[in-house]
Amino acid sequence: MKSFKNHFSLVIALVSILFSLQIFTIVERAIDAYRENLAKNYALVVVAQKRVDTDKLLNSSELIASINDISPDSVIAKLNSGISKQNIALLKATLLKFYKVKLNYYPSPNELEKLTELLLHSQSIKRVEAFSKTYNTTYRLLLLFKTVISVFAFTVIIVTILLIFKELRIWQFKHNERMSIMGLFGAPAWLRSAVLFRLAIVDAIIASIFSFVIFFYLTSLSWIEEQFSSIGISIVLFDKIYDFLIMLGVSIAVSMLLATFIVLGHKEEV
Amino acid sequence: MDKVIIAENLSLAYSNNETIINKANFSIDSGDFVFITGASGSGKSTLLKSLYGALKPIEGSLVVGGVELREVSNSKLNFLRKHLGIVFQDYKLVKEWTIEKNIMLPLIINGYERTVMQNQTDSLLKHVKLRHQAGKYPLELSGGEQQRVAMARALAHNPILILADEPTGNLDDYSSQLIWNLLEGANEQLKATIIVVTHHIPETMKVSYKHYHIEFGDIREVI
Structure with missing residues (x-):
């Protein structure tokens, strides 16, 4: 239970980043497909x-x-x-x-x-x-939609990164004593922080798998496909290999980057 | 004889700038067994902290094991600390680790092989009479037992210099005697230099030792 709690906050925060990112990717793909459709008829x-x-x-x-x-x-x-x-x-x-x-x-x-x-x-x-009047209205509508989704995704990502940073600070306090003791025996920074990095990587992998399952399920729902079909769009909503690798890369990079900031900010107690 | 520690005009202070050690001069030879005494607040622990680089001198020079500690890089400090054995008054054991893993810590840091680590740890656990408690966690042990674990950890990697801050401060006679025996053994058999900060020098010491006393920020050898 304690271990679950340790992981839960960071995993949820990472999942929300990956969720925003994947939604943004889907919107981008949908807009591109819609543009292609428009180009066919234009x-x-x-x-x-x-x-x-x-x-x-x-x-x-x-x-x-x-x-x-x-x-x-x-x-x-x-x-x-x-x-x-x-x-x-x-x-x-x-x-x-x-x-x-x-x-x-x-x-x-x-x-x-x-x-x-x-x-x-x-x-x-x-x-x-x-036919620029009709054309411009459609194009600007697409751009507005994309901008709204981008702003939304960006805001979620920033807020979540702040939450992750806070969570890692809590980790640092938890591990501070051990890190200081190891430092007193000459352990280099990477060894002192190994647990922090290991937790960050494990949570990044859990978050990626969790996000994979969510999107795998959502994109298998027929009504979602119907929504896109109704506007004449047929796209890959979730590429099981490519998108998962992107998710994994992003979550590992974010958690490792933040863990590095925490480690660099660690000071030995006197 | 080689000097392990050379202090010249050494001044130490915490961030509030009140000087605790003031322009002290002393040196300690390799293989010495040294007691440092002084009243509470005289600067004994402060001096010991400076010897493992947790407190940098504000003035003068302090060389430990050939490393100048006034302006030392992290990598050099880590290198020095890998060769030190430190016993803290508050034990400083990692609570989440078993006592076996706590003893292994310096061996892990120094990159020993797994089998060497295991053998060395088993041997030390036997020496500190805690072999049957190997899988326990520090908070499951008494203060005396925790200090014995800390002592075993300090000896694990055969350090050249052992720094002990009141190692028997709150211990029962049995644990105290065990710790003095281990320190004497390290000095005699491993030729390690031992520096012990204490209020009282035990009467049962079997090895010859030097005695320094700190008073009013000055360190003087008691002959």
Whole structure:
């Protein structure tokens, strides 16, 4: 029971850090997937006076995935009845050329603005329709969501680190006598603090396993997957190997770093 | 004979700046058995603390085992302490460890092999008549038994210098005699230099010894 109490506070604090971190990662992945979805359904419309060299345009920016003609045939077909073939050919030749520009990913407003400028400077392009109003609202909404989650995660992490620091201070008081006695017999700092570091590592491993179990369970729940599917997103919510290793690394690094601060702050009693 | 301790114009004080030892000069030869006496508050324990580097001199020079302690680095201090055996008035045993592990402490720090540690600990437990209590924790023992454990720990790694702060202060006659016997044995057989801070020099001492007395911040040899 005593041993459980010794570990409980630090484990819970580390779990909350890992929880915030994983939530942040999931949000980041969801936003990236959503951006990818948006990019799939999003395209610029370019209007040119003459036919443009699409290959040249394609190579002008890494952002551009493809450029396709928008055929005027369907519009002309509607006018077909009362117009002669000759006039239709003439109309086709004088009609503005429309192109659909697909992008590799959903760009930031800045990137979009630059791309628009680039296109307008090319050849005979007269107009670029980026549907920026709708686009900007969606993009800013995503950014706001990400910022709120980041601030939340950051706050939780800072508060938790302070709690861990306090917990380790309590450990230091608990182990102070032993550390001082070992110091009087010439034990170097690392040996004196070995117990502190061992506890920190053990708790970091326990916290990582605990977080793994929580996320393994949560991500196996069908309603969570349904929530993401409902907005057309399919992502890996929890990568069992990669995410666990990240969790383990973060928790060990945090607990070791704080334990080092405590050890460096230890002073021998006179 | 080699000098184990050389103090020149040594002044010691705590942070409140009241000088406890004032410009003392003395030296102790290797293999000496030395008693330091003095009234309560005269600075006996303070002097002993300075000898294991827990209190740095504010003035003068203090060299122990070739290490100048006035401005000593942590690594040098650890090196010196690895070769010291210290017996504290309040025992300073690690409460969470068994007495066996407490005795092993200097051996662990000095990196002895497991079997050597075990043999040495068994032998010392036998010497201090506590072999049957090896697995107990310090708080399960009487004061006299705890001090015997502390003495065994001080001798475990065959130190060159043993510093003992009133090692028999509150002990019964049996434990006191056992401790004096161990200190005499260490001095005679291991050729360790022994410095004991005490109020009373035992009348039963079998080895020759030197006696220093502290009074008014000065240390003088009593001949």
